[in-house]
Amino acid sequence: MRVFIKQLNWLMQSRYSIIKKKLSRTHHKLPLDGYENNENTIKFVDFLNDKDLQELNSILNWNCFVVDSNGRRFGNQAYQNKRSQPQTIPDKRILLMDEYFSLADKHVLEVGCFEGIHTIGLSKYANRVTAVDSRIENIVKTIVRCSLFGFHPTIFKLNIEEDLSEYLTLISADVMHHVGVFYHLKDPVKHLLELSKYIHQGIMLDTHYALDEQAEDIYEYNGKKYYYKKHREEGYTDVFSGMYEYSKWLKLDDIVSLLKATGFDVDIIEQRNERNGPRVLLMAKKSLA
Numbered sequence: 001m002r003v004f005i006k007q008l009n010w011l012m013q014s015r016y017s018i019i020k021k022k023l024s025r026t027h028h029k030l031p032l033d034g035y036e037n038n039e040n041t042i043k044f045v046d047f048l049n050d051k052d053l054q055e056l057n058s059i060l061n062w063n064c065f066v067v068d069s070n071g072r073r074f075g076n077q078a079y080q081n082k083r084s085q086p087q088t089i090p091d092k093r094i095l096l097m098d099e100y101f102s103l104a105d106k107h108v109l110e111v112g113c114f115e116g117i118h119t120i121g122l123s124k125y126a127n128r129v130t131a132v133d134s135r136i137e138n139i140v141k142t143i144v145r146c147s148l149f150g151f152h153p154t155i156f157k158l159n160i161e162e163d164l165s166e167y168l169t170l171i172s173a174d175v176m177h178h179v180g181v182f183y184h185l186k187d188p189v190k191h192l193l194e195l196s197k198y199i200h201q202g203i204m205l206d207t208h209y210a211l212d213e214q215a216e217d218i219y220e221y222n223g224k225k226y227y228y229k230k231h232r233e234e235g236y237t238d239v240f241s242g243m244y245e246y247s248k249w250l251k252l253d254d255i256v257s258l259l260k261a262t263g264f265d266v267d268i269i270e271q272r273n274e275r276n277g278p279r280v281l282l283m284a285k286k287s288l289a
Contacts, residue, residue, distance in 0.1 A: 030077055030084075032057075035067040038086040042068045043150035060141050063239055064115050075115065075145070078240070090121030093179065093281065096269065097204040098125045100283050101175050109173035109199065111160050112181035114239070116142035120149050122177060129153035130173060132160065134243055135236065159243060161185055164194065174201045182207035184233060184242030188250050189221040192258040196286075203264065203284040208277050210249040219248065226254055252280055259284045 032054060045053065045068045053072055057065075064083040065075030077084040097103065103126040113119045113131035119142055122129045131153055133139055139157050146153055158167060160181070176199045185191055195203065210229035217230050229249040233242035250258075256266050264284035271280050 030065075030073060033070070033072045035071045035073060035086055037067070038088050039067050039069050039071060040089055040149075042066070042074060042148060044148045045072075045074050046070060060144065061137070062115065062141065064117060066117065066145075074148070082240075087117045089117060090124055091118055093204065093206060094118065094121040094125060094177070096281075097175070097177065097283075100204070100285075101202050103127070103175065106174040106201070108175050108177055109171055110177040112179070113142045113155065114138050114180075116145035118177060118179065119146055119153055119155070120151055123149075123151040123153055126175075130171065131155045132158040132171065134159040135239060138239065161187060161191065161243070164198070168198050172198045172200070175199070176203045176205075178203055179206040182255075183209070183231065183249050184247045186242070186244045186247055187221070188228075188248055189219075189226055189254075189258060192255065193221075193262055195259075196262045196264070201286050203259070204281075205255075205259075205284065206279070206281045207255070208249055208274070208279050209252045209255060211278060212251060214249070214277075215251050217248075227251060249277070252278075255280075256282070263287055 032050060048056070050072070053074065057073065057076055062075035063078035064087050065073045065077065066089060067086040068074055073086075103122070105127050107128040107130070108122050108126040110119055110122060110129060110131040113133045115138060116131075119129060119131045123146065131142060132155070133142065134157065136157050139155055143155050146155070156170070158171070164171065176195065182188060182191070182205060214229040215227035217228050218225050219228065220226070228251075231247045231249050233244055233247050235241060235245065236243055259266050263286055265287050267283045269281045269283055271278065273279070
């Protein structure tokens with residue numbers, strides 16, 4: 001009975017969260033111009049007239065936007081109060097990543113490219129960038145945005161939780177950019193333990209995690225049990241959700257231990273509390289031993 005009540009409470013909370021999200025997802029029209037922060041030189045957008053830029057913004061269902069050197073919007077907000085401000089390129093985490101790994105001669109694999117904001121930032125610093133995402137919509141938008149900025153990274157659709165054996169050559173890289181994806185996975189333990197097969201030097205990981213008192217469920221991998229927090233997801237149709245019904249949020253100690261078990265030394269750069277829960281930024285570097 002106790003287990004049933006727990007599952008029922010989780011289901012009710014999840015359904016309430018979904019309804020609340022859907023009610024808030026009303027697109028509000030943003031002005032095309034007049035933006036004074038986070039301007040970018042966008043090679044093939046800056047010289048477009050307003051009519052062409054408005055058409056560009058309407059062709060795809062953009063969920064974030066940047067600003068060109070004329071203070072004009074390229075893209076759109078997701079919905080009211082969600083990605084409703086111009087995105088910064090490069091993100092500060094990419095600057096930290098460059099300080100830590102010296103990206104100028106590195107091949108970077110970006111997991112979960114979304115609409116190309118981080119892909120562009122990485123392309124400004126790294127020797128080579130490969131970006132993957134599990135949604136074809138995001139792949140198309142990343143290709144368009146990167147191309148208009150004048151960058152041409154390798155971009156293709158890949159669910160990182162699939163059997164990766166036939167993709168190892170394509171995704172093999174020096175360093176991994178891993179932001180906002182890990183806490184959407186259904187099998188995070190397997191994912192961490194397989195990273196060393198295709199990442200040769202290091203990882204920048206930014207993810208939510210579960211506090212000890214939140215990790216009430218257990219799953220087993222290779223005979224070892226791991227506690228996790230069950231987190232409701234909305235599946236493929238919601239670009240801000242994981243691909244499955246729910247994901248597993250691991251405890252931070254287990255995340256660190258799993259990375260160490262597969263040959264990485266780990267530095268915790270930052271821990272912070274966000275609306276959806278505790279979050280960590282860490283750098284993991286392959287051990288020299």
